[in-house]
Amino acid sequence: MRWSRYFWHTSKEEPADAEAPSHKLLLKGGFVKQVSAGIYEFTPPGLRVLRKIENIIRKEMDRSGAQELLLSVLNPAELWKETGRWELYGRELFTLKDRNGREYCLGPTHEEEITDLVRSYINSYRQLPLLLYQIQVKFRDEKRPRFGLIRGREFIMKDAYSFDTDELSAMISYETMKFAYDRIFKKLRLNTLMVEASVGAIGGISSHEFVVLTDYGEARVAYCESCVYSANGEIVALGKGKEEEEEPRELQKVYTPSMDTIEKLSSFLGVPARKIMKAVLYLVNGREPVMFLIRGDRSVDENKVEMVLGTENFRLAEDSELWETLRTRKGFLGPFNLPDGIRVYWDNSLYGVKNMVAALNEPDYHYINVNVGRDLSYGDFVDVCQVEEGDPCPKCEAPLKTGKGLELGHIFLLGTRYSEPMRAYYRDPQGHDRPMIMGCYGIGISRCISAIVEQHHDDRGIKWPTVVAPFELDIVCVNTSDQQQREVAEKLYMLSQELGIETIYDDRDESPGFKFADADLCGFPYRIVVGKKVKEGKVELQDRHTGERQDVEIERALELLKGMIEEDKR
RNA sequence: CGGGGUGUAGCUCAGGUGGCAGAGCGUUGGCUUUGGGAGCCAAAGGCCGCAGGUUCAAGUCCUGCCACCCCGACCA
Known part of the structure; x- marks a missing residue:
């Protein structure tokens, strides 16, 4: 590709609206263009x-036995009403009506559609298991x-769905995808961490997330360097600590104005803060008060x-x-002088703390030297504590x-969250109808682009891994305007294409500094770099990742x- | 959804107390230059986010709305 004719426009200015390095660099480098909040267009290099990335994922999915298809973006409300998600999904669902008033949504995910498709063709255990996937645009009104x-x-997003006859078979599909994901992220040169994730309210059986560690992520994850444990913070179990050994001191009510x-x-x-009891009050369903006590x-x-x-x-x-x-x-707020009808839970962190500071639901006063057993009794212990660095690993205590x-x-x-309500049943060998056991498997492809940039950049720009670079x-x-340089560059450009190297030839009439900065x-x-040294029969070869430069003979370059x-792609 | 911020040229931004719409970069034409975002000359380029109000006069003051960014909450 000749840059002088290519639709690629970089900027010298830092984009004003970007914060994250990947966001800045993708905008500045002209890979994407913002259309509206959370909506972007891909330019030719961005699309490359x-x-x-899509093709790497496609290859690994195909290799693991998944079959690619393409579902619709515009989906009728009926299917979503079958599973109850028309209401459950809430305002994040982009919805619209057609000219006749029929309701549709723009698919945020495709469990309903895939289940509908599968149920219309699959009716025997002989046709299972089945693993289908698509690479498709998704819409979520975040x-x-x-x-x-x-x-x-x-x-x-790449989203895949598995359909199996029983749980064991479904686990195998699940494990197959887990391995495929490992390979995919390795190929993308993404350093990911697989963490156990919450199965959520819908009562799934197992769930894992593949995350990259970055400040621009949304999940808090915890991992152990002594064993293999890693999990989304929200499911890291934190237990009770050791009881403190401290003589109980006298309970006192203290004036603490505006504290x-x-x-x-x-x-x-x-x-110290760890000796103070914190109390927070939540309202469930907007009415029922529930108090949580935590260190x-x-x-x-x-x-x-x-x-x-x-x-x-709750809120x-x-x-x-x-x-x-x-x-x-x-x-x-505190556990003293509470009116009737308020549920109170104690977080595990409070266990065994002696001579605590606690509030008594009277403004501007606190108790000091509160001790359980003497001044009040423990209530129900629960684990609602946000995990922090240094907390003990649930597996090995490190x-x-x-x-x-x-x-x-x-x-x-x-499991059967979708197959049951949508009656995606198959006939088993005994002639009974059973719901298929399903799994779903997503990869945020456009997000991967950002993640790659987050992990591969420096202060001058992006350092694409060769496998995903717009041009190698x-x-x-x-x-x-130097005849000789021009000829050599042209020749190398032609030859590189014959060799199957993906090349962009910067033939723009710009200053060298301009072209280097863009590169x-x-x-x-x-x-x-085709420059002065062509006179000596040499060009300079530069490696963006290592920064190494070497002069090589034109013929050898x-x-x-x-x-x-080739080495990079292995 | 709560809090904060910003909307002026294609981009990045400046425009105290109301008084002719500005700069740098980019673009176009010309000359020079060619190993780290070149120099000089000339030119084009504007619904000052939108709507209303105050005023002789509004980019500037007031009211309402919209859009975008950031923090938090949320994120099957």
């Missing part, structure tokens, strides 16, 4: 990267799209709260509701590491490169 391709409202945060209280009383230096993980409460319909009480329920203000994870893949053993080689002609920004793994590219 996307297609390469509350807050962000970080470019990382969280979009329209995005490209309404743990920090203020801690410094005011000279008591002052820890935070509540609302995903864990959801599991305790068995519903996602923190507002100031006015605190007053109505407890006659107190924020910062002065201190856990934590980080933010960007979820690239999620595999899920669904950039031939830079330093001085396009760094756009991240070609290799560059041949492409052979050498070909070998390096």
Whole structure:
């Protein structure tokens, strides 16, 4: 490709609206263009990267026995009403009506459609198992799209679905996908972590996420470096600690004016946060108050709260509701003097803490030296504590590491969540009708582009791994008005194509610095600079990843490169 | 959905207390230049987010709306 004719437009300015490195670089490098919040267009080079990722995924899916198909984007409401998700999915579902008033949604995921397709053809155990996938655009009306391709409202996804006769068979499909995912992310040169994930409210059997560790992720993950344990933070079980050995001191009511945060209280009383009892009040279904008590230096993980409460319909009480329920203000909530009818849960972190500071639901006062047994009794213990660095590994007790994870893949053993309500049944050898056991397996493809950039860039630009680079080689002609340089560059360009190297030839009439800066920004793994040294029969070969440069004879350059590219693709 | 911020040229931004619409980059034409986002000359380019209001006069002040970004909540 001749750059002078190619639709590729980079920018010298830092994009104003971007924060994450991948977002900045993809915009600045002209790979994507924003249309609206969370909606992006791919330019020709951007599409080249996307297609390469797709093809790597396609190859591995095919290899594991999955069959590609293409489902519809515009989906009738009826199917979604069959599974109840028309209502359950909520406002994230993009919906619309046709001219006759019939309702549709733009598919955010395709369990309903695939199940409908499969049930219409599959009716015998002899036809199972079955593994189908598609690479398709998805729509989710996210509350807050962000970080470019990382969280979009329209995005490209590979989604696969498995159909099996029984759970054991389904587990095999699940494991097959797990291995395929491992291979895919390795090929994409993504350093991912497989973490155990929540099976969620729909009661699946097993679930894993494949995440990359980055500040621009949305999940908190915990992993253990002593054993193999790794999990989404929301499912890391945290137990009770050891009981403190400390003589109980005398209970006292202390005036603590406006000390309404743990920090203020801690410094005011000279008591460490871990000795302060924190209380938070939630309202379930907007009415029923539930109090959680937790150690002052820890935070509540609302995903864990959801599991305790068995519903996602809860929220923190507002100031006015605190007053109505407890006659107190924020910062002065505690387990004392509670009215009837308030459920109270103790987080495991509070177990065994002696001489605590606790509130008594009276503004501007706290108790100090509260001791369980003497001043109050424990209630029901639960685990709602957000995992933190250094917490004990649930498997081996070693201190856990934590980080933010960007979820690239999620595999899920669904069971009969969709096959049962949609009556996707097969006839077993005994002649009974049984629901198929399903699994679903997603990879956020457009998000992978961002993840790759997050993991492969420097302050000058992107460093694409060769397997996904828009072009493997950039031939830079330093001085396009120099006859000799021009001829050599042209010749190398022609030859590189014959050799099957994906080449962009920077024949633009621009200054050398301009072209070098673009080359760094756009991240070609290799560059041949055709400059002054052509007089000595040499060109310069540069490696974007290592930064190495070497002068090589013109005739040898492409052979050498070909070998390096082959090596990268292995 | 709560909090914060920003909307002015294709891009990045400047335009105290109301008074002719600006710069750099990019674009077009010309000359020079050619190993790290070149120089000089000339030119084109605007619904100042939208709507209303105050005023002799609004990019600027007031009201409402919209869009985008960031933090939080949310994220089968």
